[in-house]
Amino acid sequence: MVTLPFFKPININTMTWDYFKKRLSHVLLNGDNDLKFRNISYLPRWAVVAIDSFIVILSFLISYLLVENLSVSFYPSLTILQQGFVVCLVQFSFFFVFSTYAGLIRHSTTVDILKIALAAISAALALMMISYGYHLLFDKKLFLVPFLAIFATITFGLMLLFRVVVKSVYQLFTNLNTKEKKRVLLLGVNDDTISVGEAMTISRNQDFDLAGFVSFTKSHSKIKILGKPIFKYSSDLYENLQPYDIDGIVIVGNTISNKQKNNIVDECLNYSIQIYNAPVIKEWNDSESVQGNIKEIQIEDLLERNPIVLDDSLINEYLNNRIILVTGGAGSIGSEIVRQVSQFNPKKLIVLDQAESPLHELELELRSMFTDVAFEFVLADVGNLKRLTNLFNKEDISVVFHAAAYKHVPLIENNPSEAVFVNIIGTMHLANLSSQFGVDRFVMVSTDKAVNPTNVMGASKRAAEIYVQALQAKESKTCFITTRFGNVLGSNGSVIPHFKKQIAAGGPVTVTHQDIIRYFMTIPEACQLVLQAGTMGQGGEVFVFDMGKPVRIMDLAEKMIKLSGFVPYEQIDIKVIGLRPGEKLFEELLNDKAKTLQTHHKKIMRAKDQVLCMEEVNNFIIDIAAAAEQQNNTLVVKRLKELIPEFLSQNSIYEELDKDVKIRT
Template sequence: MPFLIVNTTVTFVALLSFRLLVKRMYALVSNSKQESYNVLIVGVNDDSIALAEALSTSKNQNFNLAGFISFRKDHQRIKILGKPIIKYGSKFYDRIAPMKITGIIIAGAQLSITQKNELVDKALANNLKIFSVPEITQWTDKEDVTSKIKEIQIEDLLERDAIHLDDSEISNYLKNRIVLITGGAGSIGSEIVRQVSSYQPECILILDQAESPLYDLELELKEKFPDVHYEVILGDVRCRERILNVFKNHDISVVFHAAAYKHVPMIEKNPKEAVAVNIMGTVNLADLSTQFNIDRFVMVSTDKAVNPTNVMGASKRAAEMYVQALQQNDNVSTKFITTRFGNVLGSNGSVIPYFKKQIENGGPVTVTHQDIIRYFMTIPEACQLVLQAGTMGNGGEIFVFDMGKPVRIMDLAERMIKLSGFQPYQDIDIKIIGLRPGEKLYEELLSDNSTTLPTHHKKIMIAKDKPLDYNIVCIHMEDISNAADSENDSFIVSKIKQLVPEFISKNSVFELLDKKINL
């Protein structure tokens, strides 16, 4: 019996020791494969010091703290956690050369966008990696803080001021309401869902025709917002009967209409689908919203609807014109609100993930024209302004967002390559491939005939586009719808051009239609 006890104990200890040894060896091998950085932390505020303390106690040794960066002279003789503070200035990179620094971490939001861009550009020029970590308030006790340290993204370097919302106004029209969001599984629609969720709605109806993204979103929402009631609806805005049943079965107060086809080259080849979804899908939703006396209908539009040069932009302009005209009817109580903004960073099919994929594959990065520029904003930023615009106006207005400074796509490509640790034209080439069908060199937020009026929110303006008579628009809509029943793309586009006379095709087979009109 004693022998059995001793044998069992020895076997147990041996097995346990072996497992611990294997685990330790695996950790050592894993850590050895991960690149280690000798880093400086920007600033000496609470976020920076908390990050430094976390690094000093972390089991993950990928980041070795070498010191701090300060923009003030009086910090130079001080040490924090035994680490020096280096003044940032003209001789900064010469001073840190002996320290073998390989990375810089920016903690929190202590730098202005201008300061951050300057720091990043000079650090990249000196072959340093740039990392960012959120403010302390976004850390959790369960996480190793090093998991929060990420390489800085191009989205972090937009020259934009923070957006300040009037939460009380937004809450007034969303709290305890049933909200329908079309295109709810898309990049814009899903973010609207997330943001609406924080305003305590009674229920959010998420409608989309994409099955898998809708299912994935449902799983995410159950985890992040367990107290919010959702109903996911697999449906298509083209199907009027399906949408009618949604309105019949729910006492909807607010509609956010984000469902649309948006890829310019794809829609240029398939104008029939643009009519079905972007135009007639909007007609279906707008008509049912008036029929069921919906309080507010907020439509997501695009700067490509302004003086459109492609079918996608023209189809969105046609949708804008319909809801504006519908608003003029005396028996319409619904407030129709249109929001118009430019390109959204990180959205499906946008240039940022496209460039990232090309860089990961070793290039080349393809740009359509060396002088092409675009306005950009982030997905959360765009959706915040959509929610805020929903509080404004008496209906029929087109709200235009302040998109900040336009970005030259060539500069964007070069910067993304540098952020990835490569040199443009040396490690990763950039090729000019020519404008795509319907593509402009630059986008506009206002038509030639529009003026803007300010609102109480400095980032939102009202475009004064005069609406057409509702009956006239309806005649055009019927013509466009009938044309879409054919397979004649030119005939379909010609009917859209009759409703949207400023639609002048560029770099497209439909340019011939403009010549015929001019004759």
């Protein structure tokens, strides 16, 4: 047995190289010792200058000895010490001229090497000019040309060697704990992936070890990039990778389509290979490390969504230098509308919400992000007519984005009266005030659940749509525009964050029905389309958004569990709990050509809806509001069904009302 100061007692015969590396890594990088190499972020500038000074002096001495052994006599004009002083001074002057100390040695590139070469050559040429200038004036030379050439060569060689050694030593200590890192492949062979690969190989304190690249074009069996092999993407790729102990694959930027990405993810999950996303280098967050920019792929990244092309000039035309009001501005949809509107230089942006804490947090965020925008944050309930009237009296509002609403289906099914006060009465107050005060555009955020509603929430939003359409038909100068879309990824209470919490808690993941499907859209793209739809309307239109392909929620749950590194039904169970009150099994298709018309934007369509006269709508709203004031939930739903004959309750206590409700004619 042998005991070393920083190793535990071990048997020399069992000390393999891998074990040695692991223990050395622990001691030097993580152990309780005085070295702690991982804390050395870079060589101090003074240390580099000192080492380079030593190299220049050493180069002078070596050059002097070489030339002296050639039986060549130095010019007697200057002593050797004087020559050494002048040569070193000139050489250092050119080091600073070419900024050879501008970068970190461990990140030296060919550009840095070129700077050193230019500095060495320039110094030699300058010394030659000084020598010949002195010769013209005093008929004496100062330096031997062969000596200057040898000095420049040796100086460049030693400085290059110094930088190579520093990079190699740093890389050695960085890679000592390679076995503890995730061995990953970069998908694709192009400038973007190679740049990410370089960042992975030179960065410290990161969790990834670059194992190679995957090429979609052809095999590069005889070529290596950054010293790493290139694998050909094929059907048997994953079997071929097994001997290499690959932990993950990194997809850089938008190099592949969503369809390809989904196929690759499915294959990788079958072989227990993790998938990561990384933006291209120019989009990296400078405040984060390599692992901060390379993140595990999320289910949101796998939904087949095509990028949205907006006409910013039209959006800018009705938002720039205008006073804008966003209701429900602290919510997931409203806050994103606020962020996007802020980019179009509004004269003033009024953010209204009844939720105090979210509104305060949003204020702190926006004032730091958009320092040039004049914000006003209003704590108010859209059901408070007096509060809203005071606001419209005070401000010359040009555009209203109405996103305030109660939206959770089961909760609203049990509290219909509250949906009336916010979703219907609140919309009515805002629409009336917008018309009264000459607001240019009123853009209401609605939902696909308003189409053939099966629950109170959808019916209340449909009633709000009916009211603003009737108000438009009454020859209002305000342009009333309604936008409909479905489930929004990441919004408060949506299914994906809910599943993530359940998986993090160890399951089970709960799905309401085996065959339930939903359409999904990201918050930014939904809000982009809301802004774009605001440019299209002439008044009274209902715009619906193309939500893409529907997603089976059971498939979504299974894939999310796999992406989290677990096995569905074994490590994380999935339970079917039954449809919630008012919940549909299949959402309506928003792009049904029989009910919609195309617009000039391929993702936005115009729905054809029957418009009622304002007098008739007012009578219904009065009856609905009266029932809500009485807190008579059954009567509220009954009156809603009279206004909206297509409202047929599903999985709800109000299904009985569909048998004898008086249908509007």
